[in-house]
Amino acid sequence: YEKLNWLVTDRGISEFVPLGDYYRNTLIYLRYLLIPLYFAVGFRIALTQGRHQALNNIWIMLTFALVLNLIYGLFKDEQRISGFFENTATLASLSILCIFLATKLKSSKKIIFTLLISGVTLLLSQTASAYLGLAVLLLLSIFNIKKPHIKSVFITIFISVVISTIGLIPSVIDFIGKYLYTGSLMNRLNTWGTIISYYDNYKVIMFGLGSFPLFADNLFIWLISGFGLSAFIFYIYLIKLGSNNKDCAIFISMIVWQGLLFPGFMMPYMLITTFIILGVLSVNKE
Numbered sequence: 001y002e003k004l005n006w007l008v009t010d011r012g013i014s015e016f017v018p019l020g021d022y023y024r025n026t027l028i029y030l031r032y033l034l035i036p037l038y039f040a041v042g043f044r045i046a047l048t049q050g051r052h053q054a055l056n057n058i059w060i061m062l063t064f065a066l067v068l069n070l071i072y073g074l075f076k077d078e079q080r081i082s083g084f085f086e087n088t089a090t091l092a093s094l095s096i097l098c099i100f101l102a103t104k105l106k107s108s109k110k111i112i113f114t115l116l117i118s119g120v121t122l123l124l125s126q127t128a129s130a131y132l133g134l135a136v137l138l139l140l141s142i143f144n145i146k147k148p149h150i151k152s153v154f155i156t157i158f159i160s161v162v163i164s165t166i167g168l169i170p171s172v173i174d175f176i177g178k179y180l181y182t183g184s185l186m187n188r189l190n191t192w193g194t195i196i197s198y199y200d201n202y203k204v205i206m207f208g209l210g211s212f213p214l215f216a217d218n219l220f221i222w223l224i225s226g227f228g229l230s231a232f233i234f235y236i237y238l239i240k241l242g243s244n245n246k247d248c249a250i251f252i253s254m255i256v257w258q259g260l261l262f263p264g265f266m267m268p269y270m271l272i273t274t275f276i277i278l279g280v281l282s283v284n285k286e
Contacts, residue, residue: 029208029226031268032234038272039241042279052105054280059101062273063114066091066098070121081124089217092130093264095121100137100251101277129217133258140250149242152253153235156260160220163260204228219259219266244282251281 046054069083069091083091095118102114122130140148208228223231238256242249255265255274265274 026226028268031271032226035237035271035275038275039279039282042276043282044279045276046280046283051280051283051285055101055104055277058277058280059098059105059110059114062094062101063098063117066094066117066121069094070117070124073121073124080126081121088125089127089129089262089264090267090270092122092125092127093133093258093262093270095125096130096134096137096254096258097265097273097277099134100254103141104247104281127262129258129261129264132261133254136257137250137254140253147242147249149249149252149256150239152256153239156256157220157235159260160218163218164221206230217262219256219263222259222263222266241278241282245284247281248278251278 042054049057069085070081073081073083073091080088081091082088085091085094098114099118102111105111122134136152145151206228207230208224208226220231223234227234238252242252258264259266264270
């Protein structure tokens with residue numbers, strides 16, 4: 001309570017951090033136990049329909065959802081478009097997901113259409129995390145980097161540790177805030193910098209137990225707060241899936257890089273979609 005109270009009263013970020021409670025947080029994290037099931041469903045769909053057809057069907061559904069959200073967002077006349085999600089970063093995540101799928105369908109018409117719809121959505125969402133994820137997707141698609149998912153996992157974990165450490169140094173926070181307008185980044189740094197104080201006993205260190213406030217906008221901190229050191233099992237699972245083929249490796253790389261600023265693909269409401277797609281991508285034959 002004292003740690004959460006410090007975040008809310010001293011740092012004034014009550015709107016940024018939903019406090020919740022550890023019972024509710026733990027129930028949310030338990031959804032991750034179903035990830036192998038979601039993957040198996042996608043793998044089975046690809047075996048039944050064929051890899052290309054399965055990806056095409058998913059692209060149709062998600063692109064249709066993206067168009068609806070874009071229209072709704074334009075109708076609402078928002079400064080930053082968020083659609084039905086009421087969250088700009090979530091809508092932006094859907095945009096780059098549609099772009100990724102379109103590039104796997106080998107249809108210039110679908111790619112152009114997706115780039116048009118997703119491009120407009122990304123520009124109107126003004127979401128840095130999605131821009132980072134898209135940049136990684138484009139770079140890895142152009143350059144032939146071996147095992148990019150392994151490099152991406154280790155680099156993003158290292159960066160996450162560094163930025164959470166920065167949050168513990170008041171002088172660094174004050175310097176950034178004084179000379180650079182960073183918007184919600186300051187709230188992120190303040191939140192990330194408190195995580196180490198939550199690990200006050202071995203149970204939390206090993207299992208997390210949903211001890212941290214919900215929606216800490218960093219994938220590593222999100223997972224480590226929910227699962228403790230057990231979160232590394234999740235990363236090992238991602239590395240294993242990325243070894244299936246290049247498409248899986250690029251997709252996972254995009255996920256973890258975007259996760260530096262927003263773990264959109266790994267939030268509980270997107271787990272099903274993310275791992276069904278990974279299941280489909282893991283099938284190498286049509």
